[in-house]
Amino acid sequence: MKNTKLPSAKSAFKRHLPAALAIALSTLAFGVQSQTLRIGLAEDPDVLDPSMARTFVGRIVFASLCDKLVDIDEKLGIVPQLALSWVWSPDNKILIMKLRPGVTFHDGEKFDAAAVKFNIERHKTLPGSNRRGELLPVSSVDVLDDLTVRLNMSQPFAPLLSVLADRAGMMVSPKAAKENPGSFGTKPVCSGPFKFNERVAQDKIVLDRFPNYWNKSAIHFDKIIFQPVVDSTVRLANLRAGQLDLIERVAPSDIPQIKNDKRLSVARITELGYQGLTINTGKSEEAKKNAMGRDPRVREAFELSLDRAGITQVAMDGEASPGNQWLAPNNSFYAKSVPIPKRNIARAKALLKEAGVVNPVVNLMTPTTSDGQRVAQVVQAMAKEAGFDVKIQSTEFATSLNLADKGQFDVYMLAWSGRVDPDGNLFSFYGCNQPLNYSGYCKPEIDALLSQSRSVREPAERAKLFEKIAIQTNKDRPVIYLYHRNWLWAYNNKLTGVRAIPDGLMRVQGLAFK
The missing domain is CATH 3.10.105.10 (Dipeptide-binding Protein; Domain 3)
Known part of the structure; x- marks a missing residue:
């Protein structure tokens, strides 16, 4: 019988070292970015179309899915998002906005002034739009150049910026909206930090990280799963069991036991509504x-x-x-x-x-x-x-x-x-x-x-x-x-970057696990 010489441990280690290093580096990279944030909602949202939607839980999902022209901060100040700056005309009937360059929608289409014009007009004219009244004084939209848009009003409109800080200011891909006019809300295409993956009614909404997001350095999760859990007791039980990382609208009666659980924290702020x-x-x-x-x-x-x-x-x-x-x-x-x-x-x-x-x-x-x-x-x-x-x-x-x-x-x-x-x-x-x-x-x-x-x-x-x-x-x-x-949010202490903003929405920018 012929003797077969086995390779030495040293030679085997050398031969497999490149592959081992690749796997280790890949694991390290996924350890930073390939993480899932699981959020418990009190209801299942309605349609995921900013023009048609009207539920609060839908707005929570939109905060991860669809960026707006402007946003609000903890002190209710209007802050830039897709629009970098803006100026009013002396008679307060014209608003000119300078847009953020280098932004793309989830389908790869470019975000520009033409996209803003399309979205504002869609909000105003789409049958069944719930944004129509919010934008009623906006009579027309002009594209001044690729990154400059002018909103013209029939009369001075004091609430306009605050309106654009919510769903009326959310921008969807014109191409996707035109190609799927009747079913856009089932597969929304926006420009936010996460893109739509799937939805199972009454069960889950899954969003995947958008790699080309303009502010991607602030995003630390690979996936977000929103799960509607109507019963607040069950929602909290899932949080305590580690099945959820963050839950909204905690039952006030549950606050004492959350405070006694060293693994959990509460974010609280009085609502605007x-x-x-x-x-x-x-x-x-x-x-x-x-x-x-x-x-x-x-x-x-x-x-x-x-x-x-x-x-x-x-x-x-x-x-x-x-x-x-x-x-x-x-x-x-x-x-x-x-x-x-x-x-x-x-x-x-x-x-x-x-x-x-x-x-x-x-x-x-x-x-x-x-x-x-x-x-x-x-x-x-x-x-x-x-x-x-x-x-x-x-x-x-x-x-x-x-x-x-x-x-x-x-x-x-x-x-x-x-x-x-x-x-x-x-x-x-x-x-x-x-x-x-x-x-x-x-x-x-x-x-x-x-x-x-x-x-x-x-x-x-x-x-x-x-x-x-x-x-x-x-x-x-x-x-x-x-x-x-x-607004009462409860979350696992391993989650950092939680901001309490009076609109009750959770911004995912800056959220991360320790």
């Missing part, structure tokens, strides 16, 4: 069938049956501020002449008697989120003392929005995440025939005030106009505002 009860006063024929929709006295009685401070304590564990307007009482635009009314059961009963209504039935459509359910139950118990029979209709969030659109509801518990400028909490909800006017409220005098508030840039003058709107809408009550939440 509100939690309120939108009443069908004219959205459909159903408004006439329900006493709440027909008679403002019944709506007043319902409001007087509620103790806002009690709601925030019982349902929100104090992680909210009572309010009765579209912005919080500490906001400079809050109308102090319209204070929060105190609970008055006797007066509520008297109003119902005056209206000739006995034990009115109120069908309250409520999203299936944990906080929505808690608030609905407290409202139900409080209103019962005044004689209201509140029936809670728990409805999946996207479905509830569709029903609200069609006017198939009596009262809708709707939370609005809010905007930097008060106009973003007002115009689309109170303007006649505006996209988010779920109540169907329409008054020419309110439309006129809303238009004026957009054209005046002086804060003191705008505050006077907002006060007039508050006085009238408080009498009509198409919306009964309840409180302003604290």
Whole structure:
């Protein structure tokens, strides 16, 4: 039998060294960039098209997917994103923006002034666009050169920059939008730090890192997976088990146990928006069938049956501020002449008697989120003392929005995440025939005030106009505002770079694992 000489350990090591080094270097590189960030959402977003979308959780996804012309910072200042600088004309009817060079969309198409023109026009004209009202005063867009665009307005438009800091300022690939006009929202193509990979309804949205992102040095994850987990208790359990790295809208009652867990941290900031009860006063024929929709006295009685401070304590564990307007009482635009009314059961009963209504039935459509359910139950118990029979209709969030659109509801518990400028909490909800006017409220005098508030840039003058709107809408009550939440994010301590910004969105730029 012939002896076969085995190679020495030394020679084998030399022969395999290049491959071993390559694998080691590859592993090290992936250790820095090939990591997945898993984010737990309270709901499944609606369509992922900036023109059509309207959910808060959708905005959280968009923060990773679609860059905007401008953004906001922790102090609500407008800061550059796709636009580097901007200047207003002396009459405040023209805004000229200088754009960031070297930006590409996820499909490789170039971002330029022509793309901005396309997007603004798409926001304004796409059937079903929810950005139409936000950009109503923008009459036309001109391309001055590849990196300079001019927005022309029919009248001065004070909220414009704040509008462009949200979905109306998000830029999608013109090529992709034209090629897939009916299904763009199922496979969105933007220019943000992450690009769309896949979506499984009610299960996950997967985004992959975009290697050509203009600010790629600030991105430290290879993939983001958004997972809708409606139950806040389950969401937190997944975080504690390491199945999620970051969760939004933590249940206030869970804050103590999170603080006692050394592995977790909480980010907290008061929202720009509100939690309120939108009443069908004219959205459909159903408004006439329900006493709440027909008679403002019944709506007043319902409001007087509620103790806002009690709601925030019982349902929100104090992680909210009572309010009765579209912005919080500490906001400079809050109308102090319209204070929060105190609970008055006797007066509520008297109003119902005056209206000739006995034990009115109120069908309250409520999203299936944990906080929505808690608030609905407290409202139900409080209103019962005044004689209201509140029936809670728990409805999946996207479905509830569709029903609200069609006017198939009596009262809708709707939370609005809010905007930097008060106009973003007002115009689309109170303007006649505006996209988010779920109540169907329409008054020419309110439309006129809303238009004026957009054209005046002086804060003191705008505050006077907002006060007039508050006085009238408080009498009509198409919306009964309840409180302003604290945005509560919980996350694993290994995650660094978390920023608390009042719009409640999580910026992925700078986020990294230790």
